[in-house]
Amino acid sequence: MAEKLTLAEKLWRDHLVVKGENGAPDLIYIDLHLIHEVTSPQAFDGLRLESRDIRRRDLTIATEDHNTPTKDIHLPIAEPTSAKQVQALRDNTEQYGVRIHSLGDKNQGIVHVVGPQLGLTMPGITVVCGDSHTSTHGAFGALAMGIGTSEVEHVLATQTLPLTPFKTMAINVEGSLRPGVSAKDIILAIIAEIGTGGGQGYVLEYRGSAIRELSMEGRMTICNMSIEAGARAGMVAPDQITFDYLKGRPHAPAGEDWDEAMEYWKTLKTDDGAEFDKEIFINADELDPFVTWGTNPGQGVSLMGEVPSPDSFDLASDQESAEKSLQYMDLQPGTKMKDIRVDTVFLGSCTNSRIEDLRAAAKLVKGKKLAEGLTMMVVPGSQKVRIEAESEGLDKIFKDFGAEWRFAGCSACLGMNPDKVGEFKRAASTSNRNFVGRQGKNARTHLVSPVVAAATAIRGTLSAPSDLED
Amino acid sequence: MEKISNFTGVGAPFRYSNVDTDQIIPAIYLKRIAKTGYEDGLFSTLRQDPDFVLNQPEYEKAQVLVAGSDFGTGSSREHAVWALRDYGFKAVFSPKFADIFRSNCGKQGVIAGVISNTDTVKLWEKMESEPGIELEVDLPSQVVRCGELEINFEIDEYTKWRLSEGLDDIGITLQNEDKIEEFESRRASWRPKTLPVKGD
Numbered sequence: 001m002a003e004k005l006t007l008a009e010k011l012w013r014d015h016l017v018v019k020g021e022n023g024a025p026d027l028i029y030i031d032l033h034l035i036h037e038v039t040s041p042q043a044f045d046g047l048r049l050e051s052r053d054i055r056r057r058d059l060t061i062a063t064e065d066h067n068t069p070t071k072d073i074h075l076p077i078a079e080p081t082s083a084k085q086v087q088a089l090r091d092n093t094e095q096y097g098v099r100i101h102s103l104g105d106k107n108q109g110i111v112h113v114v115g116p117q118l119g120l121t122m123p124g125i126t127v128v129c130g131d132s133h134t135s136t137h138g139a140f141g142a143l144a145m146g147i148g149t150s151e152v153e154h155v156l157a158t159q160t161l162p163l164t165p166f167k168t169m170a171i172n173v174e175g176s177l178r179p180g181v182s183a184k185d186i187i188l189a190i191i192a193e194i195g196t197g198g199g200q201g202y203v204l205e206y207r208g209s210a211i212r213e214l215s216m217e218g219r220m221t222i223c224n225m226s227i228e229a230g231a232r233a234g235m236v237a238p239d240q241i242t243f244d245y246l247k248g249r250p251h252a253p254a255g256e257d258w259d260e261a262m263e264y265w266k267t268l269k270t271d272d273g274a275e276f277d278k279e280i281f282i283n284a285d286e287l288d289p290f291v292t293w294g295t296n297p298g299q300g301v302s303l304m305g306e307v308p309s310p311d312s313f314d315l316a317s318d319q320e321s322a323e324k325s326l327q328y329m330d331l332q333p334g335t336k337m338k339d340i341r342v343d344t345v346f347l348g349s350c351t352n353s354r355i356e357d358l359r360a361a362a363k364l365v366k367g368k369k370l371a372e373g374l375t376m377m378v379v380p381g382s383q384k385v386r387i388e389a390e391s392e393g394l395d396k397i398f399k400d401f402g403a404e405w406r407f408a409g410c411s412a413c414l415g416m417n418p419d420k421v422g423e424f425k426r427a428a429s430t431s432n433r434n435f436v437g438r439q440g441k442n443a444r445t446h447l448v449s450p451v452v453a454a455a456t457a458i459r460g461t462l463s464a465p466s467d468l469e470d
Numbered sequence: 471m472e473k474i475s476n477f478t479g480v481g482a483p484f485r486y487s488n489v490d491t492d493q494i495i496p497a498i499y500l501k502r503i504a505k506t507g508y509e510d511g512l513f514s515t516l517r518q519d520p521d522f523v524l525n526q527p528e529y530e531k532a533q534v535l536v537a538g539s540d541f542g543t544g545s546s547r548e549h550a551v552w553a554l555r556d557y558g559f560k561a562v563f564s565p566k567f568a569d570i571f572r573s574n575c576g577k578q579g580v581i582a583g584v585i586s587n588t589d590t591v592k593l594w595e596k597m598e599s600e601p602g603i604e605l606e607v608d609l610p611s612q613v614v615r616c617g618e619l620e621i622n623f624e625i626d627e628y629t630k631w632r633l634s635e636g637l638d639d640i641g642i643t644l645q646n647e648d649k650i651e652e653f654e655s656r657r658a659s660w661r662p663k664t665l666p667v668k669g670d
Contacts (some may be wrong), residue, residue: 023627041503058665083500132546148548150577250669255658261660416497
């Protein structure tokens, strides 16, 4: 009988070019390489220095997202260093014949939104990008990893990567989410449970009935934040929801290719009896909306709870870390999370900027007004998401509510472009990182789901959708 | 890449844990397209504090950073390693590194050595009692020496070999070009291709 394998192990087996010997890593083939302006210029320079060409331009695609403005995109980029970086990507892709989706193009947007929307991201493939949130693509049952710039150069030159096999971890999420609780809450709860280093060295496989019930957008939200648990990748086995999402997209297989692919894709699940190196269990029935109180994504708590006391942690290092976080966040232990007032709300990022995220938030804010003193920015994940949202009238709903409706990009998630959270301002953000200074100097970030972001924008304090019913 | 065997340099006690790459170098420094010159971005927020360790004259020429656990988490930006390298650091020690950061170090000739929590504290205390003390980093025997302290560190065999030989990863991989070609010849036609462009 054949060896019993996990999903991750099957993908590894099927992309193995050379098995490493004597401690050397395995050489793994890369099916899809996504690039953007920030982590690629030095890689192209490296190619030029060594007079190397790109091995497979037909497996490579570029877009502009991290360092691009989200308003007045018809004008030249105002900031000279940003303009130069974006121009470098345009020049490099032109010189090497790489497909690019630039500002203004329908398929421009956050690289992790663009791949799936084009149907390039599919089950059973390996995907890399010089961006840690590449784990997003694992939602399709792909092995998807963030890489550094040297590795970007390596993939451009060889279409492979030397990689050490990972350990595997099953994250079983059983039960059904209550209304107002969504994928973001699941992943924030998982990270709070295993910690920001808990996934280190592992590929996570999200399993269980609560995962099966999620849409592709929800699965992408969960896989996206695998890196926040320290994991190299996260994945969900493909099923009918995956196939339905993919079918008919521009680059999805068609005709006989589709049939052949389906035959393979249906084998892409962890074999019964295969063993994971580690397993954890989460009960979805009991989950509340989850929010962060500190300065790393593991410092999260139920929205119904309160700011924890540093003393409540067992380890001295966790106590110290909590103290520093509370100081930065300007929070007192014992404060009810729902009593925390915010200054601004950010709806966007590769975690939560897809059409379903915008629809869920729009449904709540429709006909209401943004709480007094607050600002809100809505940044669709791609230009295509923006167009789709506008065709449904979502832009009008957000604008009538009092929010700004922007063009696509990474925006205030990392504050590289002009979109930032102000100094000492507090944000409810649907992004993925609440690090010190991430969204702007001395900016304070609470990570939330799109519906919590919407409810918070209405009430002014961190709120659950159920609070709107009172 | 230069070959590394052993070297001696001033050690800096960096008493912080959970230091993500946004703190090592904020996104604002990522707009550049050059491959060097990132030293000004290193720990730029922390360096605004005059009491910060790297602002002390004893650590001006520091080459070895000893950090707390979970160093280099978050973003994959290799700029974090470039900033450390350009500042003059040749080795970083910590009880735990984030995977991508550790991998990036190996590509840039920076040693990322794993030491125990206890040894980290011992090194901190030693460096703080004698500010500016030099550490000897011995890659072949995977030992870091500081005064009477002799501490073993972990590094994976392959990275150690590459650093010792100063080898370029791409060069190593291209020795297997025939195997890559053979793999590609078997690649199923349903697998994704970005070209030719499809759809509207």
